[in-house]
Amino acid sequence: MTEYSMLYPENTSTRMAISLDGMWKFAIDWNEEGDKECWRNGIPGNDTIPVPASFQDFYTDKETREFTGDVWYEDDVVIPSAMEGSRTFLRFSAATHRAVVYINGEKAGEHEGGFLPFLVDISEKARYGEHNRIVVKVNNELTETNIPCGRTIRLENGRKMSKPYFDFYNYSGLQRSVHLLSIPRSSIADIDLTYSIDGSNADITYSVRTEGNGSIRIILEDAEGAVAAEAEGKSGVLHVADAHLWNVRDAYLYRLRILLSDGGRLLDCYEMEIGIRTVEISGTDILINGKSVYLKGFGKHEDSDIVGRGFSIGVMKRDFELMKWIGANSFRTSHYPYDEEIYREADREGFLIIDEVPAVGLFESLVNFLDAGTGKGASSFFAKETTPALLKAHLKAVDEMIARDKNHPSVIAWSLLNEPESKDEHSVPYFTEVFAEARKEDPQRRPCTFAMEVSSGPDTCRCHHLCDFIELNRYYGWYIKGGYEISDAREAFRREMDRWKEKNLNKPFIFTEYGADTVASEHKLPSVMWSQEYQEEVLDMLHGIFDSYDFVKGEQIWNFADFQTTEGLMRVNGNKKGVFTRQRQPKAAAYLLKRRWESLPSDYKG
DSSP states (O other): OEEOOOSOOOOOSSOEEEEOOEEEEEEEOTTSOTTTTTGGGOOSSOOEEEESSOSGGGOSSHHHHTOOSEEEEEEEEEOOGGGBTBEEEEEESOOBSEEEEEETTEEEEEEEOTTSOEEEEOTTTOOTTSEEEEEEEEEOOOOSSSSSOEEEEEOTTSOEEEEESSSSOOOOBSOSOEEEEEEOSSEEEEEEEEEEEETTEEEEEEEEEEESSOEEEEEEEOTTSOEEEEEESSEEEEEETTOOOOBTTBOOOEEEEEEEEETTEEEEEEEEEEOOOOEEEETTEEEETTEEOOEEEEEOOSOBTTTBTSOOHHHHHHHHHHHHHHTOOEEEOTTSOOOHHHHHHHHHHTOEEEEEOSOBOOSOOTTHHHHHHHTOOOOOGGGSTTHHHHHHHHHHHHHHHHHHHTTOTTEEEEEEEESOOOSSTTHHHHHHHHHHHHHHHOTTOOOEEEEEOTTSOTTTOSSGGGOSSEEEEOOBTTTBTOGGGHHHHHHHHHHHHHHHHHHTOOSOEEEEEOOOOBOTTOOOSSOOTBSHHHHHHHHHHHHHHHTTOTTEEEEEEEOSBOBOOOOBTTBSSSBOOOSBOTTSOBOHHHHHHHHHHHHSOTTTTO
16 A cells, blocks of 8 residues: 655654665666566666665766666665564655555555655565565656656657656656654554634644544643643644744744553654744735735755755755845745755745645647747647546645645645646636645645746636736746847836736735846856846846836746756756856856845835
């Protein structure tokens, strides 16, 4: 049985979480023979690879980097005797895009969806106190029935090739941590939390789900370890006097202890950090704890040298330090949910996250960035025979994302699609179902939205009414009227914004993508496209328009750092719209943004 994980893997007095990160055996299934040759019993060769990491950028041959198909991982694990009698799981924080897991040659579980965790129950298959062979087959092929969307073709030489409908590299493999978990048979399965604030006091309404019988006790401790509130029962309210609120760039975290007992005997214990805060949309304001906030920050990618999309705790630390230095307060997890550690760090640092499901590429184009950026558009994407299967995968990803991230104070909204086709009538029932699912699953009822490319305009988009706030991706001055035509770009952008204003939606607008490609070595006076000077000119033009409309309540530039894409005529070894280089060094635009963002009050236009 395979399940998606609700709770972060923690060691407690009743639970064990053992990291399996490290060097695993690795084999590429060049001839599609792994299943037939029973690689589940042990993979061939002696190659090893780090986990977590993408596999593509370690090797020096192009065939490996561009490989599309099955890759196999193997690890030898001694499962402690102490785990016997409990429920034993393998927990994969992600396997991109689908995985089949074997233990000692026997299939234990499978999962599709490359950016969220899943559990594989090996309780009855494990050999306790002995060596166990864990084998994982990971497949990275793109389809129109899973997100992110794309297709897989076969070249004349017989090799498969990925054709993404999105503008980032199809990094894949075991890109996040793997854990061996031991959880009691009677255990805490999940908890839902909601918050209300009354003056200096706060109420935390909770609901705990358990496996097996037992009674629940909840203890809330402040940052110094003192008990701030207690309650009993699987559902109830914690009354917190003189509550410390979790605020933007001013985080305060409590520790929540959940105890499951039976007649005084402790059955299970789970602990987590939480932040007391509320999120609300009121008219054109985004309110955190009842106070207006203006979003300043980035669209980002999990992308760095050598490990690709693999999680790196060092890169994470550097990214947060740069965001603090530049005066940012937020980011969108474009275009997929990020590693859990990033949310935990955002909780600690007080950053706001728009959490995005991997629904990118729902717009059929192999140059999506260009077609979407220029407003070419695509029609009837949701009228295909593949749509029911795609919707099923999309809804499952929404459920998994919310189950994982719902208790993070940093997460303030759900972005449910990025740059989808939204002009055709077939998009309406599809979008309606996705939005309804998110609102049903989230106990905190966070705002929901999707990011619109330029063909999803004020007079063409059929689905913006579903959004609690509007996300716009706009590239005036780059894909639209770039270079010396920038004066026309300004006027075209203003005309679009005037049309949005005329609609009087009474909702906040956030620019979730804007910017220009810039090669860090290029300087030119007078400016030309791709130079650092031109990137600054584009930003000055766009910021002036943002400032002209009261309902614009945020700007998240594309992109935080340069990142890898599929090779092509329009990409010089990746997307160069970064404010920082891929090595996390500032371009000139970083200083422009630092001056701007440090000068804007947190409640700008509030």
